[in-house]
Amino acid sequence: MHLELxxxxxxxxxxxxxxHYPSYKxxxxxxxxxxxxxEPTSYIGEYSFPIGNVDFRAQDEVSPNKQINQMIMNARKLVAxxxxxxxxxxxxFDGAYVDWARPSNEDCHYFINEPLEIQLIVALAQIYDESKPYKLVYKKDSTKEFIPNDNMDADPIEKTESTETQYIQGHFQNVAFEIRAYLNTESSLKDIDLFSSEVELNQTLWQHDVHLEQLPAEAMYSIRKLEYAHRQKSQKNASDKIDYHLEKVKKLQIANPIIPTEDDYHNIRFINGLLLKEATSLSYKQAIQLARKGNIFADLHEDSVVLCQVLFDEQANVLFLEDLEKEVGSTIDLADYMVENGYFEEISLCNIRKFPLTFWVLEDKK
Known part of the structure; x- marks a missing residue:
């Protein structure tokens, strides 16, 4: 058995x-x-739902809200x-360590009592001074089983097997990460092979010197087709399709992209594989035009920074924010002063709070 994302x-x-890692502190x-x-020989992960609404969240602990979890787990009614x-x-973490994506004793005690069969642990740390491109690789390690230790202050009990298990490592921007998958045996957490079509796609693009930040929006169709061709089920008959879509992507790649320097890095952002620039001045009319083409996003600076897409409802004639990180909890209608002044107001009986908005736009080529 294995898990494929x-x-x-x-x-x-x-x-x-x-x-959730703006800085280590x-x-x-x-x-x-x-x-x-x-499936008979695998678990296929098709969608992930980040859950912002938890009972408790800290640097070394998270306590899920069971009611919210149950609602998401019943999503079969929505995603048939x-x-x-x-x-x-x-x-x-504050640095990269050996076995940093291994379960803690608390993880073992908690998850073996949960109904889900697979647990994924993502270890990450900001360790690079300079921004790194998005890169994913497979690694292998001895298969281990982690059994809850009755001594809560101790590490879980480990059993090592003679086989090896596959996991994922990588980096993006200034972050290094490692991802491992575990089978919930109901008495322990045990290594299970982890695959991802995104890793296969990423490795193919690197091998052919194709970089996502150099691709225009029209290349994304072929990128999606390449991702599909790299899935485990598709790989046996996918070589022709991979070559076909790879050639299309190569032709669309921008020959001489503008590579941002460290000095202006804070004024650009990669979203959905696209390089967007910060809009230092923006009118409401311009925002509507960009929203109609899907070329504008916004950071809403609340207690944390929430990434939103700016969309336009033609029927209601309203510009609004759609939360992409499930933190805000609902959409926010934007008035012209919010766009042009760059902040969102929350007005209560005794208080008015202003949350800054940072807009990111893909410049219109026409």
């Missing part, structure tokens, strides 16, 4: 873990649920082809 599930999980554990399918197969949580 498809359809940008891995990237969504990593973004959630990085979102402010880092907190991320938590979410993975939906997909259980999927069911809940796994959950994930992060281990934020």
């Amino acid at each position: 498809t359809n940008q599930t891995l990237a969504t999980i990593l973004l959630d873990c990085m979102h 402010k880092a907190k554990e991320a938590f979410g649920v993975i939906l997909g399918a259980t 082809t999927s069911t809940s197969i796994a959950s994930y949580h992060s281990h934020p």
Whole structure:
């Protein structure tokens, strides 16, 4: 048996873990649920749901809200082809360590009593002074089983087997990470092989010197097709399709991209594989035009920074924020002064709070 993550599930999980790690001092554990399918020889993770609403969240602990979890786990009524197969949580550290994506004793005690069969642990740390491109690789290690220790102050009891298990390592921006998957045996957590079509895709792009930040929006169709061709089920007959879509992507790659320097890095951002610039001045009319094309995003600076897409409702004639990180809890309608002044107001009986908005735009080529 193995777990395979498809359809940008891995990237969504990593973004959630990085979102809760603005710095080591402010880092907190991320938590979410993975939906997909259980097959005879594998678990397929197709969608991940970062869960912002938890009972408690700290740097070394997260306590999920069981009511929220149950609601997500019942999502089969919404996503008819999927069911809940796994959950994930992060281990934020101040540096990269050996076995840093291994379960703690508390993890073992908690998760063996949970109904989900697979647990994913993402260890991460900000260790690079310079921004790194998105890179994913497979690694192998001895298969281990982790049994809860009755002494809560001790590490879990480990049993090492003669076989090896596959896991994922990588880096993005200034963050290094490691991801391992575990089978819940109901008495222990045991290593299980982890695959991802995103790793296969990432390695293919690197091998052919293709970089996502150099690709225009129109290349994303072929990128999605490449991701699908790299899934475990598709690989046997996928070589022709991979070559075909890879050539299309190569032709679309920007020959001489503008590579941001360290001085102007804070004024650009990569979102959905696109390089966007900070909009230092923006009118409401311009925002509507960009929103109609899907070319504008916004950071909402509350207690943490929440990434939103700016969309336009043609019928209601309203510009609004759609929370991409499930933190805000609902959409926010934007008035013209919010866009042009760059802040969102929350007005209560005794208080007015202003939350800054940072807008990120893909410049129109026309």
